[in-house]
Amino acid sequence: TQLLEQSPQFLSIQEGENLTVYCNSSSVFSSLQWYRQEPGEGPVLLVTVVTGGEVKKLKRLTFQFGDARKDSSLHITAAQPGDTGLYLCAGERGQGGKLIFGQGTELSVKP
Amino acid sequence: EAGVAQSPRYKIIEKRQSVAFWCNPISGHATLYWYQQILGQGPKLLIQFQNNGVVDDSQLPKDRFSAERLKGVDSTLKIQPAKLEDSAVYLCASSRNSGGTYEQYFGPGTRLTVT
Numbered sequence: 001t002q003l004l005e006q007s008p009q010f011l012s013i014q015e016g017e018n019l020t021v022y023c024n025s026s027s028v029f030s031s032l033q034w035y036r037q038e039p040g041e042g043p044v045l046l047v048t049v050v051t052g053g054e055v056k057k058l059k060r061l062t063f064q065f066g067d068a069r070k071d072s073s074l075h076i077t078a079a080q081p082g083d084t085g086l087y088l089c090a091g092e093r094g095q096g097g098k099l100i101f102g103q104g105t106e107l108s109v110k111p
Numbered sequence: 112e113a114g115v116a117q118s119p120r121y122k123i124i125e126k127r128q129s130v131a132f133w134c135n136p137i138s139g140h141a142t143l144y145w146y147q148q149i150l151g152q153g154p155k156l157l158i159q160f161q162n163n164g165v166v167d168d169s170q171l172p173k174d175r176f177s178a179e180r181l182k183g184v185d186s187t188l189k190i191q192p193a194k195l196e197d198s199a200v201y202l203c204a205s206s207r208n209s210g211g212t213y214e215q216y217f218g219p220g221t222r223l224t225v226t
Contacts, residue, residue: 006153031212042115042202042217043154050212088153096142096166097206097213101153 003027004091006102013079014110021074021087021105029091032065032072033099037086079109113137115218117203123224129191132221136184136205142166142213145178145188146202148220154202160186193225 005024013019023032031050035043047056049065049072056063062075072089086106090099116135124130136143141162146154157176159167162183171178175194180186190197200220206213 004153033214035217040219040222042204042220045214045216048212048214090153092213094167096159096161097208097215098156098159098167099144099215101155103151103153 003100004089004102006087006089006105008105009103010106010108012108012110015080016078017109019076019079019107021089021107022071023073023089023102024071025091026070027091027093028069029093029100030069031092032069033090033092034063034072034074035088035090037088037104043086043088076107079107081109081111083107084109115203115205115216117201117218117221119221120219121222121224123226124193126195126225127192129189130193130223131187131189132201132203132223134186134188134203134218136186136203137216140205140207140216141183142206142208143180143186144204144206144215145186146204148200148202150199157188190223193223195225198223198225 007022033048034046037043047063052067052069054065060077064073086104088104090101143160145157148154157171158178160180163180178188202220204215204217206215
């Protein structure tokens with residue numbers, strides 16, 4: 001059973017298009033983190049959202065944490081080929097920052 | 112500051128052989144994690160250390176996997192004997208408590224292929 005469901009699993013778009021990735025759960029998390037992973041590398045933290053309803057912007061990326069702290073979304077405006085990669089959401093539960101990861105969204109942005 | 116270091120980067124072994132992975136976390140990070148990432152999936156936590164003590168090893172297959180962090184810094188993860196389904200990338204991460212949130216920093220991983 002997947003505690004965190006990410007959708008879509010695969011996304012192939014043209015440069016300049018907008019996209020949204022969703023991360024849903026029936027469980028409450030103390031925080032929600034988004035990572036980006038490139039082939040042959042470990043995940044790199046993009047953002048942490050902590051408060052229900054919180055919205056954070058990172059250049060063309062907008063992250064939102066649901067009011068009930070069970071779901072999150074990542075919106076990319078005017079995608080570029082450099083945005084290509086695996087996007088992972090991870091919910092923090094338990095002590096010491098234990099993370100539960102979603103299965104990831106593989107994004108491909110074609111020039 | 113230096114990132115999380117892992118070695119080796121790649122390893123190919125035959126089933127029933129043993130293998131060990133090494134991780135050096137970011138200096139000052141008390142918490143260390145080992146994850147298994149199977150192709151096409153997100154990372155799955157195997158074991159979490161706080162200094163040299165185990166916080167969570169509920170998903171570690173203890174009949175074949177073991178891990179230690181003897182001096183609260185470096186850590187090793189061992190598989191003995193390996194099975195075909197152990198083929199995966201093994202990621203090490205470290206973190207420290209920052210205002211109640213633990214932001215994890217990952218190493219590049221070790222890609223294990225079991226034949």
